Amino acid sequence: MKLHQSCLEAYEAANHTPCAQCKNMCTDEFVELTSAGGAMVTLHPQCVDAYKRSTRPKCGKCGEVIMDNSRMQLGAVQYHTACAPTKPAA
Numbered sequence: 327m328k329l330h331q332s333c334l335e336a337y338e339a340a341n342h343t344p345c346a347q348c349k350n351m352c353t354d355e356f357v358e359l360t361s362a363g364g365a366m367v368t369l370h371p372q373c374v375d376a377y378k379r380s381t382r383p384k385c386g387k388c389g390e391v392i393m394d395n396s397r398m399q400l401g402a403v404q405y406h407t408a409c410a411p412t413k414p415a416a
Contacts, residue, residue, distance in 0.1 A: 347373035347380070385409050 342351040346367035386403035398410040
């Protein structure tokens with residue numbers, strides 16, 4: 327049975343979730359992540375890195391995105407553990 331295009335679009339909209347990064351429908355493979363705000367987001371596997379880069383904090387020293395969870399925070403500024411400032415010798 328072949329569906330009309332408008333029926334197919336309505337079916338997909340009702341039964342599939344749009345990718346949080348590219349906004350196209352996730353119809354086959356998808357990944358679910360918990361966002362920084364605690365909400366679940368659905369992504370195409372190929373969109374995961376771009377989503378993380380757009381939502382993760384940037385290092386206060388080098389400016390690069392902090393992709394893993396090993397980071398330090400001093401005040402409101404976050405750093406890669408290798409970039410974090412050290413206390414001056416007393």
